[in-house]
Amino acid sequence: MSNFFNNLPPQFKIFLPFVILGLLTTGLFSLVNPNHSENGQVNQAKPEKAAEQEKTTDEITVRINIRNENKKEEPLSDVKVNLIYLGEPISTDTDSEGYADIKIPKTNTVRVYLSKPGFKSKNYQIDPNINLPKDRNIFYYLKPEESNLRYNNTQSPQKISQATVQKWKGEKWEGIYNQYDTNENYPMVLHIEQVNNSLFTGKLHWPTFNNTFTEVSGEFVTEFGDDMEESKWEFLKDFKNNRNGTWLKFTETKILLGGNLDRGRLIILNGLYYAHIVTGEDxxxxxxxxxxxxDSEPMGKFSLK
Known part of the structure; x- marks a missing residue:
């Protein structure tokens, strides 16, 4: 190495220390500045990436309050609250007082999805820059499903024993049928002739309707059925308040004798009769x-004894 230095021309010996010093300075600058690239330019973070990072980390706390739309003061617990915005979706539940504290970005719009069994699901949008109250308390309301609006009594019909249904075998019920559109009354006689478990057959007699007899098929009800069925049972005055007694429904399947009086007064086959038997002294x-x-509305009503 010393021979190499001694053999250099005098002018190179003079500038060599400055060259070495320059190389050392450049290497040290590269170590101190990690963003310095190989081509001498300084690497900078992309502005949009930095902005996105700020949006997802700069958050505020909002209190969600969920209430029953039909009873404004009734809080709804265990409501599933799902939040959708930049980043992973967030899910939480309301507490026993209907509250849920959530964190949302200061500058991003957030979509809130609310769901609870027995209520209609809803979704809302929170924009911190537009519709966020100063106290950061937001009230939302869920509407009960239709089946829950009708009544709170979920009691089923009393279980019917064979002894109960058999006692109606051979029974005759007489009374009046009132047709709503004409307000006409027609004598009506129901004969329950045969009973097999919860099913029965018999006849309907219309004395003033061309002395008509129709064949009847029906059942003693042990379940009130789906929403459509329950909407029909509701027209019976005892359905909402007292479900004791015997419930039955039946239909006329064919004309056995007589028939229609004229085109304005027809025997309607396959219609649906919904009835309630109350026992006691009378x-x-x-x-x-x-x-x-x-049909959502009945055509008429009847009362028999």
Whole structure:
């Protein structure tokens, strides 16, 4: 190495220390500045990436308050609260007082999805720059499903024993059928002739309707059925308050004798009769009649003894 230095021309010997010093300075600068690239330019973070990072980390706390839409003061517990915005979705539940504290970005719009069994799901949008109250308390309301609006009594019909249904075998019920559209009354006689478990057959007699007899098929009800069925039972005055007694429904399947008086007064087959028997000193049967299953309003009502 010493021979190499001695053999250099005098002018190179003079500048060599400055060259070495320059190389050392450049290497040291590269170590101190890690963002310095190989081509001498300084690496900078992309502005949009930095902004996104700020949005997802700069958060505020908001209190969600969930209430029953039909009873404004009733808090709803165990409501599933799902939040969708930049980043992973967040899920939490409301507490026993209907509250849920959530953290949302200061500058991003957040979509809130609310769900609870027995209530209609809803979604809302929170924009911190537009619709966020100063106290950061937000009230939302969920509406009960239709089946929960009708009544709070979920009691099923009393279980019917064979002894109970058999006692109606051979029974005759007489009374009046009132048709709503004309307000006409027709004498009506129901004969329950045969009973097999919860099913029965018999006849309906219309004395002033061309002395008509129709064949009847029905059942003693042990379950009130789906929402459509329950909406029909509700027209019976005892359905919401007292479900004791015997419930039955039946239909006329064919004309056995007589028939229609004229085009304005027709025997309607396959209509639906919904009835309730109350026993005691004065037993009675009351009910309503629907022309079709899909009908929402009855065509008439009847009362028999």
């Amino acid at each position: 037993r009675s049967m009351s009910g309503v009649f629907f022309v079709k299953k899909k």
